[in-house]
Structure formats: structure tokens, C-alpha cells
Amino acid sequence: xxxxxxxDDTRLLRTLNRxxxxxxxxxDCAEDGEEGLRKAxxxxxxxILLDIMLPKRDGLSLLAELRKTKKTPVIFLTxxxxxxxxxxxxxxxxxxxxxxxxDLAELFARxxxxxxxxxxxxxxxxxxxDVTIDTLSKTVIVGGQPVxxxxxxxxxxxxxxxxxxxxxxxxxxxxxxxxxxxxxxxxLLDVHVYNIRKKLKTPLITTRRGYGYTIDR
Numbered sequence: 001x002x003x004x005x006x007x008d009d010t011r012l013l014r015t016l017n018r019x020x021x022x023x024x025x026x027x028d029c030a031e032d033g034e035e036g037l038r039k040a041x042x043x044x045x046x047x048i049l050l051d052i053m054l055p056k057r058d059g060l061s062l063l064a065e066l067r068k069t070k071k072t073p074v075i076f077l078t079x080x081x082x083x084x085x086x087x088x089x090x091x092x093x094x095x096x097x098x099x100x101x102x103d104l105a106e107l108f109a110r111x112x113x114x115x116x117x118x119x120x121x122x123x124x125x126x127x128x129x130d131v132t133i134d135t136l137s138k139t140v141i142v143g144g145q146p147v148x149x150x151x152x153x154x155x156x157x158x159x160x161x162x163x164x165x166x167x168x169x170x171x172x173x174x175x176x177x178x179x180x181x182x183x184x185x186x187x188l189l190d191v192h193v194y195n196i197r198k199k200l201k202t203p204l205i206t207t208r209r210g211y212g213y214t215i216d217r
Contacts, residue, residue: 006054012100046115076094096110
């Protein structure tokens with residue numbers, strides 16, 4: 001999953017960037033509202049973490065503009081903790097609201113829950129035949145046995161599983177799972193898919209030549 005953080009506190013931005021990448025997310029960052037709106041408009045992020053008090057354009061006006069064209073899930077990150085502030089943020093189109101300072105574990109849980117809700121997935125478990133993907137613990141069980149995947153391998157498998165029964169193009173995978181600093185012209189994706197197949201020991205992922213990949217179950 002690819003996330004966008006729009007936050008002008010450099011220290012907090014770096015902390016969130018590092019922590020979310022360690023959780024297996026691809027992460028892009030913006031330090032002002034104009035840059036944040038540009039990135040949020042140009043790419044289809046799975047979720048946006050958005051500060052309200054930002055230079056150049058505040059978070060509320062950014063979201064108002066974004067909502068004209070996109071329904072990307074948004075969690076507000078802000079020091080404003082009055083009921084009126086929360087109501088404004090939610091009425092403007094925000095999906096959730098967390099007050100600084102916050103616990104990273106709680107933020108991660110909210111991110112996971114909101115992404116599941118946006119995709120109409122009430123359960124954290126995705127079951128595809130004898131393969132079970134636990135999106136909370138980010139673990140994979142095949143035939144009752146755990147399979148160890150790297151963070152990137154897991155993110156690819158999870159994305160394909162969420163979108164099973166349709167073809168996921170290579171460009172879609174790159175857009176949602178790789179950040180701005182990664183080389184999307186290399187054969188890394190092919191290598192990761194090969195390794196996933198080898199570890200799962202089951203023909204779960206099918207290659208559609210010239211298109212991308214699919215899980216038909």
C-alpha cells in the first residue's frame with residue numbers, strides 16, 4: 001500500500017516516514033499544502049495522513065479541493081483537539097482524526113482499519129484456498145504452515161489478494177507499492193513475484209503476459 005504524509009513538522013515527518021516503511025508501506029512525503037495537493041491529485045494513494053496547520057495551503061482547504069475529484073481515505077493529524085475542530089475536519093471529508101501527540105501503534109491500527117473499510121473488507125484475514133493472509137500481523141499461512149516473506153513480497157501478495165479475480169497491471173503495482181525514490185524500470189517486480197511463488201509452493205499468482213498479474217481464486 002502506498003501512503004502520502006503531508007506534515008510540516010520535519011522531525012515528525014521523518015519519524016512517520018521511517019515507521020510506516022518499517023510496517024511495509026511505500027511512503028511519499030510533502031511538507032506544505034500545495035505540494036501535498038499536487039501529489040495527492042497526481043497519484044492514487046491508498047491513504048493520506050494530513051496535518052491541518054500547513055504552510056501555503058491548510059489541510060482543510062487541501063482536502064476540500066481533493067474531494068472534488070478523489071475519495072482517497074484521509075486521516076487528519078493535528079494538535080487541535082476541540083470537538084469543533086474534529087467536526088470541521090470530518091465534515092470537510094476527512095475519514096478519521098488523531099490528535100498529536102499520538103501512539104504509533106494506535107495510528108497503525110487506524111491506518112489498517114481505514115484501508116480495510118475503504119475496500120469493504122470487514123475481516124483482517126484474506127482466505128484464498130489454502131492460503132490465509134493476516135493483514136494485522138502481516139503473516140501468511142499456507143496449508144497450516146507459516147511462510148516467511150520479506151516486507152515487499154508481502155505487500156505485493158496482499159495487494160494482489162485484495163484485488164483477486166481481476167488483472168492488476170504492473171504500473172498499478174508500481175504506483176501503489178513503490179515510492180518516488182525506487183526504480184520502476186527495473187525487473188524488481190518480476191524477481192519479487194518469482195520469490196513469492198517459490199515460497200508459497202502453490203500456483204496462486206498467474207502472469208498475464210503484456211498485462212500484469214492476477215489471483216483467480
